[in-house]
Amino acid sequence: MHLNPYGEYAVLLAASLANDWPHDRAGIEQRTRDFGMTMDFPDEPDDHELTRAVIDEWLRVVDAEPGLPRAELLNAQMAAAATYPRLTDHHGEGWHLHYRDDGQRLAFVLRAVITVGTALHLTSRGMTRLLRCEAPPCTRVVVDITRNGRQRFCSVRCANRAAVRRHRARVEG
Numbered sequence: 001m002h003l004n005p006y007g008e009y010a011v012l013l014a015a016s017l018a019n020d021w022p023h024d025r026a027g028i029e030q031r032t033r034d035f036g037m038t039m040d041f042p043d044e045p046d047d048h049e050l051t052r053a054v055i056d057e058w059l060r061v062v063d064a065e066p067g068l069p070r071a072e073l074l075n076a077q078m079a080a081a082a083t084y085p086r087l088t089d090h091h092g093e094g095w096h097l098h099y100r101d102d103g104q105r106l107a108f109v110l111r112a113v114i115t116v117g118t119a120l121h122l123t124s125r126g127m128t129r130l131l132r133c134e135a136p137p138c139t140r141v142v143v144d145i146t147r148n149g150r151q152r153f154c155s156v157r158c159a160n161r162a163a164v165r166r167h168r169a170r171v172e173g
Contacts (some may be wrong), residue, residue: 008145009036010117015141017055024048041106050107058114062141066127074119081111135162
């Protein structure tokens with residue numbers, strides 16, 4: 001039996017969806033596959049819209065102050081999404097835990113996976129390790145999975161842009 005790596009893959013999946021929203025339901029489902037989910041989802045006509053609402057709600061957690069405000073928002077989202085943990089063995093993955101009922105629609109599965117994963121990420125890595133890119137005007141989500149916990153930019157490009165701005169400010173100032 002293994003414990004799902006809900007924390008890392010789930011929060012990275014959420015950030016990927018937030019930063020690059022797929023054009024259709026197939027794109028969302030492909031993204032779940034890209035991040036390691038293997039389960040099949042019943043196809044419903046409003047999956048794209050409902051999943052967008054899940055991501056928009058999760059972005060409230062990203063934008064919340066670290067600590068109690070973030071925890072309260074996330075606790076409320078988990079209470080609405082997650083059920084008691086249960087053992088499952090599907091798709092030859094071996095025994096592992098799910099924090100949701102079986103047979104749920106795409107948006108509801110993602111809500112449970114993303115909220116529980118975000119909680120695991122924040123409690124194991126630190127409440128400040130989920131943020132927006134600090135290189136204006138970029139607003140992409142940054143999931144800090146670095147060893148030292150100092151990631152502040154979504155990409156090398158944004159980090160370089162911020163460094164150039166700091167350099168120019170020192171030279172001009």
